[in-house]
Amino acid sequence: MADGILSVLSTLTFILVFLLGLGLAGVIVLFFIDITQKQDAVRRNYPVIGRFRHLFSSLGEFFRQYFFAMDREEMPFNRAEREWVERAAKGTGNTIAFGSTKNLDPAGTPIFVNCPFPTLEKDAAETATCTLGPYCEKPFEAKSLFNISAMSFGALSVPAVQALSHGAKMAGCWMNTGEGGLSPYHLEGGCDIVFQIGTAKYGVRNDDGSLNDEKLRAIADHEQVRMFEIKMSQGAKPGKGGILPAAKVTETIAKVRGIPEGKASISPNRHPEINSVEDMLDFVDHVRKVTGKPTGIKAVVGAYGWIESLCEEIHRRGIESAPDFFTLDGGDGGTGAAPMPLMDNVGLQLDESLPMLSDIFHKYGLRERIRIIASGKRVTPSEVAWAICAGADFVNSARGFMFSLGCIQAMKCNKNTCPTGITTHDPRLQRGLDPTDKKVKVANYCKSLVHEVEVLAHSCGVDEPRQLGRKHVRIVQDSGMSIPLDEIHPRPEVVRNFKVIDPVSG
Numbered sequence: 260m261a262d263g264i265l266s267v268l269s270t271l272t273f274i275l276v277f278l279l280g281l282g283l284a285g286v287i288v289l290f291f292i293d294i295t296q297k298q299d300a301v302r303r304n305y306p307v308i309g310r311f312r313h314l315f316s317s318l319g320e321f322f323r324q325y326f327f328a329m330d331r332e333e334m335p336f337n338r339a340e341r342e343w344v345e346r347a348a349k350g351t352g353n354t355i356a357f358g359s360t361k362n363l364d365p366a367g368t369p370i371f372v373n374c375p376f377p378t379l380e381k382d383a384a385e386t387a388t389c390t391l392g393p394y395c396e397k398p399f400e401a402k403s404l405f406n407i408s409a410m411s412f413g414a415l416s417v418p419a420v421q422a423l424s425h426g427a428k429m430a431g432c433w434m435n436t437g438e439g440g441l442s443p444y445h446l447e448g449g450c451d452i453v454f455q456i457g458t459a460k461y462g463v464r465n466d467d468g469s470l471n472d473e474k475l476r477a478i479a480d481h482e483q484v485r486m487f488e489i490k491m492s493q494g495a496k497p498g499k500g501g502i503l504p505a506a507k508v509t510e511t512i513a514k515v516r517g518i519p520e521g522k523a524s525i526s527p528n529r530h531p532e533i534n535s536v537e538d539m540l541d542f543v544d545h546v547r548k549v550t551g552k553p554t555g556i557k558a559v560v561g562a563y564g565w566i567e568s569l570c571e572e573i574h575r576r577g578i579e580s581a582p583d584f585f586t587l588d589g590g591d592g593g594t595g596a597a598p599m600p601l602m603d604n605v606g607l608q609l610d611e612s613l614p615m616l617s618d619i620f621h622k623y624g625l626r627e628r629i630r631i632i633a634s635g636k637r638v639t640p641s642e643v644a645w646a647i648c649a650g651a652d653f654v655n656s657a658r659g660f661m662f663s664l665g666c667i668q669a670m671k672c673n674k675n676t677c678p679t680g681i682t683t684h685d686p687r688l689q690r691g692l693d694p695t696d697k698k699v700k701v702a703n704y705c706k707s708l709v710h711e712v713e714v715l716a717h718s719c720g721v722d723e724p725r726q727l728g729r730k731h732v733r734i735v736q737d738s739g740m741s742i743p744l745d746e747i748h749p750r751p752e753v754v755r756n757f758k759v760i761d762p763v764s765g
């Protein structure tokens with residue numbers, strides 16, 4: 260018996276000494292690697308110990324998110340916003356207790372003006388449908404004011420696209436393909452689809468990157484594809500094309516995009532054939548003629564003189580020539596991958612650009628003709644309602660829908676290691692994302708958000724959200740006092756209008 264114990268103890272001692280020796284050998288190897296390498300000064304000066312700096316800074320991100328950050332502190336989206344989406348997506352009711360944790364004092368905070376006589380429930384209406392592209396062969400009557408923003412297949416995984424497609428169908432909203440082409444996964448849920456033509460024309464390109472009309476027509480032949488969006492720029496990277504790292508260019512993605520497999524996919528920083536507003540209208544006209552469907556543009560606005568020139572040119576050509584919609588992205592929009600200076604400091608935020616765009620269209624009598632779709636950090640009902648008040652007809656969200664799919668804001672979308680399976684093509688990580696469960700969450704999120712915008716509209720005394728205007732929201736100023744949005748952005752005079760021709764009397 261004693262012999263047995265002794266032999267177990269000596270084996271354990273041997274293992275311990277062996278492991279210590281192995282550990283020591285490892286430290287010595289790391290020491291020599293660190294002291295001889297030249298890329299990292301800290302590791303060269305403090306071999307082995309310097310490595311802990313990297314470990315602690317990545318752990319710091321984790322600890323801040325879960326233990327130290329307050330509810331309203333994190334960026335780009337704070338915990339309160341993410342949890343609102345999570346509760347909405349679960350569909351378990353979205354009330355909170357005791358009182359608001361939101362600080363309402365900072366300048367820029369919107370305060371909606373409730374009416375002393377809110378709309379009675381019996382008079383309350385659901386949001387009406389809204390028509391886009393009245394002059395084209397197949398106008399689109401859109402049901403939902405809140406829709407899924409462009410996110411390419413490639414940036415997104417197969418199960419994420421599947422869940423969004425089915426969820427959009429259940430909620431009655433549209434799904435924008437993003438610049439990565441149209442896949443069978445977009446179509447399988449049966450939802451309305453907006454096909455985006457990016458600068459590389461993925462899915463509708465010739466080998467030289469120019470537009471292939473036959474492929475475009477084939478996309479338009481899908482009944483589900485309701486509209487075409489020409490991407491001029493996006494908020495997270497104005498002046499830069501899409502970036503899809505090589506690890507994410509799988510066989511299927513390469514096939515859908517029409518590019519070689521396993522090679523990083525970088526699209527041009529603009530459409531080579533669009534050099535002016537005249538070219539832009541020519542291109543819109545061409546796509547609309549080939550497809551017969553509403554065609555618009557997407558851009559983030561920085562310089563804005565060109566929008567006035569665009570309106571002037573539309574007046575020269577006639578009202579039919581106008582883009583059917585303008586998707587206005589905020590400078591603070593998200594993406595799969597982009598350089599930090601573009602992400603941080605280029606392009607106006609919606610707070611400034613949305614009233615401005617809407618006013619320019621109003622000034623030229625085009626406000627009803629060109630529908631405005633706003634996107635950029637609008638994930639909760641009050642943010643969406645503000646955009647409607649300021650001048651949007653629709654609001655799109657990308658990251659809001661990612662949260663509904665289970666995104667935890669780990670911010671590794673460009674690394675193919677997304678822990679929730681949304682932006683990775685690693686089958687092991689995709690296993691976590693079950694489209695059958697997540698499609699319900701996508702639909703719940705969309706429906707709850709629209710419902711709460713409706714509730715907000717009724718509180719302001721109007722029947723439905725699109726009756727909200729600038730007078731319904733006040734903006735807190737530096738002094739702590741608020742002033743109405745229609746005083747900050749009064750509607751300009753109409754300087755040019757279209758002669759309305761009665762189709763009967765001519």
Ligand SMILES: Cc1cc2nc3c(=O)[nH]c(=O)nc-3n(C[C@H](O)[C@H](O)[C@H](O)COP(=O)(O)O)c2cc1C
Nearest residue numbers: 408409410411437438592593594635636656657658
């Ligand atoms: C993962 C991901 C992929 C995206 N891909 C595209 C794209 O292909 N084309 C595009 O115009 N915008 C793309 N965007 C930008 C969004 O469509 C949207 O303009 C922007 O994120 C603002 O909306 P959000 O604040 O609701 O995310 C992408 C965004 C994300 C997060």
Ligand code: SF4
Nearest residue numbers: 666669670671672677
């Ligand atoms: S969990 Fe992280 S990596 Fe995945 S989509 Fe969300 S932010 Fe991107």
